[in-house]
Amino acid sequence: MTSEWILFDNTELVLKKEDGELERVPADEIWKKEHGDEASVLPSLSSVGISCSRKVYSLELRLVEAADGPFGQLVLFAHGATSGPVQLSPAHTSDHVIDNNVWHAIDQYSVEQITGCIHDAGIELNIALSLQQYIEVMRKFSGFEWFSCDIHPTAKDVSIAVSSNQVSSTPSSHFTGRLYEYQRIGSNWLDFMVKQGAGVILGDSMGLGKTIQVIKVICDLLEEKPDARVLVVCPSALMENWSREFDKFSAGISKEKHCGANRTGDHRRITSSVVFTTYDIVRLDQAVLTQIEWDLLVLDEAQAIKNPTTGRTTAVKRLLRRVGIAVTGTPFENHLTDVWSLIDFCEPGALGSLSSFSARYRDDIESAKDLGAFVAPLMLRRKLEDIPNDLPDLIPIFMPIDLEESEAREYEEKRQEYKSKGLALAAIQNLIVALSKPKNVGGISDLKYEYLETVTDEVFGYREKLLVFADKMPAIGEISRRYERMVPTFTLTGADPSDSRIEVVDKFSSVDGPALLIANPRVAGAGLNIVAANHVFHFSPQWNPAIIDQSDARAHRNGQTKPVTAYYPYYASTVEEYMWEKVRDKRYLSKEVVTGNKGQINPNEIAEALSFSPCSRKEKYV
Template identity: 30%
Template structure:
């Protein structure tokens, strides 16, 4: 009987008694409790139910947003089925959606009539129903597809005919509950047929086929195909017909085993210790699949800090193109449209760009450092599970961090059938208190657990493959800067770039040299943490987040020690605080630790299992032998590669019995990327000078000239936009006497124009604005009005610079920067561009801004005062620091009142001697 689709019925929540488990140590009690939990959820949650076109069929939507097909087969309620994952994988034969329909039947006349029209017992009816079973009345059971009814033999014969026509191979080993069914048969016939055949049977009217049956058949046939493929691939690898050493560089034996595991299983976990090359093994597995024609598109999801590393490794080992998803929405959309075989993006973008990710139709999904998705109830885990892919490689060094549930969450991504439903996993492998709450108090049957997961999980400890390990492996993780870090780093880097540009025209004085060094130092410190430049900062340091994730993973290995290096003691202090927060024991060694106290500290690090990390400065670690550590982390990049080598040599030296893994934490943007680019070249020169086969016979001694050249290399991109346009009137000169002050130098305009074209354009590029828009503000000719946002951004940068140089002890430079900030802000509010210079700006203020009420009446006086102060030093009059501070605050007050932005003042910080 067919019926027209009816309107949805809303089932409102209703309070009911919360179920309790009689005994968590008795499986029957647990099964009963789990079924009662689903009935309880059917009462306390809201559902929408649509009566289907076939008697007994319904569409049910819950609060989670999913819609599933529920089929009631008869009035006994023992063959009810649902297409939801909980029914198909739950082994209970129950779910909240079925319970919701049964509940609705008691209070809704339409559904009650539908239920009343169903047969009392489908087993004795002539009409055959093909449905899914996922449990028994007396306990749990596996997922099967069954045919129920008197005419089951006839339907099975028809299905066999359809299967042959559909190309499905008939099987003789399918278990059957009964070879033939009598009038009172107690069970149906278990079927082994494809979802396509069942759909044909439904369309031909041979039987009523539930949606759950089709879904179950699809799950079972996919499992059968995976198992058959795994056998065939395994045999091909074992016989040598299929090679796995396919990269530009040869793999170690244990890595070949890892590649074989991934390729054979297809959906698998690689859980090697950090430093064993999970990335390389995964790339090799992807390349094998590409050569077999099984994969064309590979999607790599990883932490943001590893995206560049992945792209570099893919190019290095596979010679393949990898597009990295970065930037705004338009840039990301264009990147997704690339035809590159590899696409790399970070976890946060998976849910933001989920539709684009799904449209990729990736053949292989790689999840690197997948422990962040171990909690299967999180949004990230749900998003990852929704990304379709035939192959899935999950990479993690810590499959279990705190609880056994961590492993369950990861394997849910791979194959929900491996460990079965959560309740069964908990019952089989976790000891629970036999009370109402059932708190987990221990674990059991772990040998059985290892056997269960062995086909899909491969884990090797570092100690087990020591003889195969390379002596040293290195990786770089690129870490995004916070907004406060970006502003600080940019201000100091630009100040340094201006001094370097001056040095191209004339020698820097000793004081200027120190100020250049101070600027570069502060720019580097800003890359580590804003706190190093501004002690009052509450800003989070992304490098510390990365360090916590890295050390947390290593600490899970239990026996590994880590050396963490930074050039600055203050950075080690904040790193220590972060390690305390994650419960990792540590010790700190720096130049201030007395020499006679160091041996005991080192012995404690070596022998105390609770002290996993040694935090050390370069000075503190000189001459120490710390072969007990097999991991080295650099929180910052020094100028000199010798310092890096000295750090690594603390662990990687004669006597080290384990390979050493080195990680560099590098700012994604800014001065550290420039330093990174110079280190390789410096290492090559030094190596050439000491290599017996080298033809080099002269090296330059360290000097400021050499430092200046290195600074120019690092700041090359900055210098290209800071440089003068060749007009002497626009030349920027140093305005500070050689008084030996260690402060930071900022150059000022020789001419009266407060903002030259070159500097304005440079600032725009530094903040990502359109240079053409800013350039218009510096031209006296009539052009289109500059973009207000770009000019305000320049004003923001100038005000930040004013605070920086004021704290560094340069009040004259501070008021000049403050004036430039106010002038830029006011010009942005004019209807049309005006000529350069203070008089033209004052005229425009009185002509346009004051009459319109755009500015307060007191502002022209503030502008005049700051302009006057900015010119005092040109006439040999020093600016009083207190007066300068007031001027900078006046400028700050106006810009904040204007509501364009808020500037945080950097506090003073120690500058190097």
């Protein structure tokens, strides 16, 4: 029995020797045999109907679709200068290829580079990639001429694929909310990524319900792992809203706030499944919060860590976590280092060090495009106009804001002082004024101004316009001062002549890009068409629901081409919360908001409003 060639997978020749042993023969030996080496004992290629070509093929590594995963698979191809590519099996290790019964040597340099990179990355060919492997492939292989992508998976692609393939499971016993379809898709994507151990960015626009999607994922996590620990970090102005939303959409989960001057310094006393705290507390309480390994770490308004060198960012990234979710409507604002800082929180090291990242990517369009392949599967970002039919065209966002401890005590002192003077209605008005003024002119808190800042970050980031209704001059002046150097800023206070108001609105509307109009609702709350703005922020609460609805109707009216988002912030457990409760009650009872209810305040309501106190609340703090 003589040796003979065996054709494997129609792409590779293996020598079957006389003793039956199989041997892969180097291409240079086959070449010598075919070109007159009489000493060679190899059988000729013609013995198996194959001819020999001088054309050398190169290897190419492609990222292509995978049937069992959204992040694709790596497949190896060999190709010549003119012919189409030949797909190679993972078992192909020879340095030649058979293409249409023609033998070609493979360029040795491309073989060594590709096999070395695949080995270093620890990735198998023709096997569906995980998210982390996809990121590793894109980071290490992009830029090599032998690597190409047939697919560019995005978070939207992954979320839709995950939701369509999801097998129905037992509903969570913890989650009590109801999700729009797009929210269900988003929460399924978050759940899928969390189970993969992958940190992500939820970058939906404000008004799409990022909070409820995250709460659903937290509930699912605690359903699967009852002893899981979750930390939610947010600005001070948003912590009360997180607490209330969690109460509204979940059941059977222990939660607590880690904040205030009397918070614990012993991590063993932080025992609840879900803990809420602020960025400032994370920075101050490193010794406490780094003692706990969090199963899930959620950053709300995560643009707070966009600057990679601040103490706040450093403190957050030191927290031990299995998975991190960054929640922000404005993921990237000014520089590509914003991208690095957020991704470095979600997937530490995925984009390399800050110095290597800065050397590779500059703040230009080409760099942004190149970076998109890394970021796309990690960030789900949807705008209001991307959501078909699911949302009402006016989206209300009620935002309770918890006064800090010292501010709550100051409010209580003023409440008692004003009550003791016997003029109840005047007491209410004085409290409303104290809550609206900035602290630097005798106000109680700046947290509502801070919440306005989170809104403007997103609105102006999308180059959209904002209409703010405020009826106290100190507030109008403070808001104007904060933003007049940032964007074109206009005011309608009542001090301006009535015939100039339309001119102010026209100037505001004609701005190409973001702009701010601050208006007294009794001046601009009726008659004016301000559809250039698709965001309305009610800085000052009102007793009369008609004033609120007429104010919303400046933007939410015929001629408006976008959904309108209306923000209703108020300080929790104060007269402001009572006012908003009464507005909602009166709307429900009358069903005639604009014409049937004039929103007068009666003596019983005065007494009830003065009974609200942030110091009388009972909630778990640690």
